[in-house]
Amino acid sequence: MTTNGQRNIAFSLGGIGGSNAHGAGFLHAAQKEGKTPTQLSCTSGMIYWTWRWLEGHDLEQEFKNSADDTRSEIWRQLPPSMLRSWLAYLYGGEGVFRPAIPEYFTRLFSRWYRTPPERWCDLWFPAQLLVPTRSEEIYRQIAEAFNASDIAIFFNSFSPRLGTEHLHMNTAAWEAYRAVQQERREKRPDDTHTQEMRKSGDLPSVKAEKITAEAVRDALWLSLYGFERDGKPQERIDGAYARQFILSELSAAHVIYIPRPQRYQWVGELPESFIEVQDLETELWFNGAYAQQLARIELVNRLLRNERLKGSGGARLPRDRARSHRDSGAAWLLQLLHRGHERLLSCRRAIGSGLAGLIGCDQDDSDAFLSHATALHRAAGKSPFLDTPDVS
Numbered sequence: 001m002t003t004n005g006q007r008n009i010a011f012s013l014g015g016i017g018g019s020n021a022h023g024a025g026f027l028h029a030a031q032k033e034g035k036t037p038t039q040l041s042c043t044s045g046m047i048y049w050t051w052r053w054l055e056g057h058d059l060e061q062e063f064k065n066s067a068d069d070t071r072s073e074i075w076r077q078l079p080p081s082m083l084r085s086w087l088a089y090l091y092g093g094e095g096v097f098r099p100a101i102p103e104y105f106t107r108l109f110s111r112w113y114r115t116p117p118e119r120w121c122d123l124w125f126p127a128q129l130l131v132p133t134r135s136e137e138i139y140r141q142i143a144e145a146f147n148a149s150d151i152a153i154f155f156n157s158f159s160p161r162l163g164t165e166h167l168h169m170n171t172a173a174w175e176a177y178r179a180v181q182q183e184r185r186e187k188r189p190d191d192t193h194t195q196e197m198r199k200s201g202d203l204p205s206v207k208a209e210k211i212t213a214e215a216v217r218d219a220l221w222l223s224l225y226g227f228e229r230d231g232k233p234q235e236r237i238d239g240a241y242a243r244q245f246i247l248s249e250l251s252a253a254h255v256i257y258i259p260r261p262q263r264y265q266w267v268g269e270l271p272e273s274f275i276e277v278q279d280l281e282t283e284l285w286f287n288g289a290y291a292q293q294l295a296r297i298e299l300v301n302r303l304l305r306n307e308r309l310k311g312s313g314g315a316r317l318p319r320d321r322a323r324s325h326r327d328s329g330a331a332w333l334l335q336l337l338h339r340g341h342e343r344l345l346s347c348r349r350a351i352g353s354g355l356a357g358l359i360g361c362d363q364d365d366s367d368a369f370l371s372h373a374t375a376l377h378r379a380a381g382k383s384p385f386l387d388t389p390d391v392s
Helices: 021-033 046-054 059-067 070-075 082-091 101-114 117-124 136-148 171-187 192-200 213-219 274-289 291-305 353-357 363-375
Strands: 009-013 039-042 097-099 130-132 152-159 164-169 205-210 255-257
Touching: 009 021, 009 046, 021 046, 021 059, 039 046, 046 059, 046 136, 101 117, 136 213, 152 171, 152 213, 164 171, 164 213, 171 205, 274 291
Parallel strands: 009 039, 009 255, 039 152, 164 205
Antiparallel strands: 097 130, 152 164
């Protein structure tokens, strides 16, 4: 598929625990190079940064502005990792969340007398540690910007009780998505057993929905916010917990860029604290989050490239819908607590020069792309790494 003679590109942007500098840096580089995708998916915190990018804001300047305060200056002088993380829970993230201290004591003193002893631990160690502080106006503006965009945009929320991923999309994405799903149902319908397994939650189910302000709020609802809002159950949470990268829906593109915050090899010392272990696990899960979808797309590509299958009457190959994809790895990495308070603490050069390995991406083009990303923050002695996984 081409648009005005141009090869289609797509961005698949996964959020990671509020630390989304890798994706914001990628969008900043795309903005500088004039790269505009025909399709874009984003999850968790990358929903916010996609909105800022669509609105034309200077993402680099936003990072700098948010770091120019007294609190950030003090935090930069503190020992890394654990102390900084606990301070994030204590002080919150300005404009994003605050600690749930009033809620903690209100819950403790109002419910202890009617809570059975075996559930007292729920009061002392509640699910809610943080409270979101973004305004309703922010959610509304994000929804309006996404719906007004000519780019086909996808993001998700998740219903734990139902085991259902809610895939939210704008008008530009809706018709194409419905057409593809209809074609799949006609050519590869689920059998009765599979349908029953989806209904029972034994297999994942995806429900297509429109983008609304409420959908944006649900998609940014972290598990640490708890599962209650305004005295009612919060039935939907951040969709990244279910699917961190929305990749399969972008398979009509010629090239998909997937920025990630780290390579497979761990850089630096192995974890020595509980918080560092959590960081390691998060980064490992981030790498594994898209592997299954990528492998599925590459399986189709291998079949299409296999000379022995071409012209075979017994081989029913799909139309050229699944294209070759490579993990760009193009991102700059900042160690962040959340988007406001630890922007420039320990900048590493984590630029994946894998853009040159992308199908349809010229070397000169990728070098220019990367030069903008690296210029955002000076390297601290780390050299770029090549991250182009073997998918042959």
